[in-house]
Amino acid sequence: xxxxxxxxxxxxxxxxxxxxxxxxxxxxxxxxxxxxxxxxxxxxxxxxxxxxxxxxxxxxxxxxxxxxxxxxxxxxxxxxxxxxxxxxxxxxxxxxxxxxxxxxxxxxxxxxxxxxxxxxxxxxxxxxxxxxxxxxxxxxxxxxxxxxxxxxxxxxxxxxxxxxxxxxxxxxxxxxxxxxxxxxxxxxxxxxxxxxxxxxxxxxxxxxxxxxxxxxxxxxxxxxxxxxxxxxxxxx
Numbered sequence: 001x002x003x004x005x006x007x008x009x010x011x012x013x014x015x016x017x018x019x020x021x022x023x024x025x026x027x028x029x030x031x032x033x034x035x036x037x038x039x040x041x042x043x044x045x046x047x048x049x050x051x052x053x054x055x056x057x058x059x060x061x062x063x064x065x066x067x068x069x070x071x072x073x074x075x076x077x078x079x080x081x082x083x084x085x086x087x088x089x090x091x092x093x094x095x096x097x098x099x100x101x102x103x104x105x106x107x108x109x110x111x112x113x114x115x116x117x118x119x120x121x122x123x124x125x126x127x128x129x130x131x132x133x134x135x136x137x138x139x140x141x142x143x144x145x146x147x148x149x150x151x152x153x154x155x156x157x158x159x160x161x162x163x164x165x166x167x168x169x170x171x172x173x174x175x176x177x178x179x180x181x182x183x184x185x186x187x188x189x190x191x192x193x194x195x196x197x198x199x200x201x202x203x204x205x206x207x208x209x210x211x212x213x214x215x216x217x218x219x220x221x222x223x224x225x226x227x228x229x230x231x232x233x234x235x236x
Contacts, residue, residue, distance in 0.1 A: 008162055014077075018068055024122070025190075025194055026194075026197065026204070029082045029197065033202040035053070047228050048123040052124045057084050060084070061081075061084060063078055063163070064080060065080075074104050093143055094139070095140070096126050096140060096143040096145075096179065097124070097126050098146045099125065099179040099180070100119070100124055100179065101121055102177055103179065104121060104124065104166065109176075110124075111145075111171065112143055112145065112146045112150055113127075113144045113145060113146040113168045113171040113172050113175060114127075114144075114146055114147075114148060114150050114154075114155065114160075114164070114168055114236070115146075115147055115150050115152075116171070117147045117148060117150070118143055123147050123149070124145060124146075124147075124148070125145075125146050125150075125151040125152065126143045126144070126146070127144050127145075127146035127147040127150075127151045127155065128141055128143060129140055129142050129143075129144050129160065129172075129218070130159065130218075130221060130222060130225060131156075131158060131159060131231065132157070133157045134157075134159065134225055134229055134231045135221075135225060137199055139195035139196070139198075139199055140176075140180055140188075140191060140192045141176065141192060141195060141196050141214055141218065142176060142180075142196055142218075144172060145175060153179075154234065154236075156231045156234075157232075158231070158233055158234035159222060159225055159231040159232065159233050159234065160222065160233070160234055160236075161234060161235045161236070162219075162222070162223075163220060163235070163236070164234060164236045165203065165218075165219060165234060166219075167236070169215055172215060172218075173211040173212065173215055176192065176211050176214065177211060180192040181211065189208075192208075193208050193209060196217065197209065197212045198211055199221075200214065200217035200218060200221055200226070201217055201220050201221060202216050202217050202220065207231040
């Protein structure tokens with residue numbers, strides 16, 4: 001729980017016994033208690049993470065050396081450095097692509113969210129709306145069907161400009177509905193909602209955010225990336 005309080009606060013709870021299938025959703029995590037962080041502190045950590053992370057890694061290595069010295073041991077610096085290398089996230093687009101191919105094969109087909117051009121299995125690209133180079137996020141809401149010529153030769157690793165995003169609002173929301181939210185069963189709608197709540201601002205209190213809410217949060221995250229990282233924009 002994040003609030004604009006002047007201090008951090010914790011409320012610990014004893015988690016219930018775990019058995020069977022576990023879903024790491026908000027209700028499950030809430031069972032362990034809450035941590036309240038001042039809003040301005042949370043925003044600062046997110047904004048300056050590129051500098052904070054190396055400082056934390058360096059401090060952790062220093063502490064490990066101190067603990068080892070107290071035990072009369074010497075740590076291998078190479079092993080220590082290798083253990084602190086962060087595993088880069090992977091670009092998993094298989095599920096959204098499979099959904100897109102199904103829609104292409106069925107009527108009335110599927111169009112590029114940016115250009116409106118009809119898509120085929122050959123021309124289909126799954127575009128990271130907010131570019132991977134600026135924010136490595138492979139959530140369902142961030143992967144959009146785009147024509148390969150538009151994605152690879154026009155948009156590339158740039159951030160869609162505000163006007164471009166607003167023009168593509170209806171196709172993006174329609175893609176979300178057809179690909180995930182209208183799926184029979186609860187798996188894809190739940191995954192879409194859980195990922196949106198976890199990574200987009202302002203959705204934490206929404207149990208099942210509507211496409212309009214997710215799009216509004218996406219627009220806010222786009223603005224944050226533009227402001228905080230000065231990501232180059234694509235104007236269409």
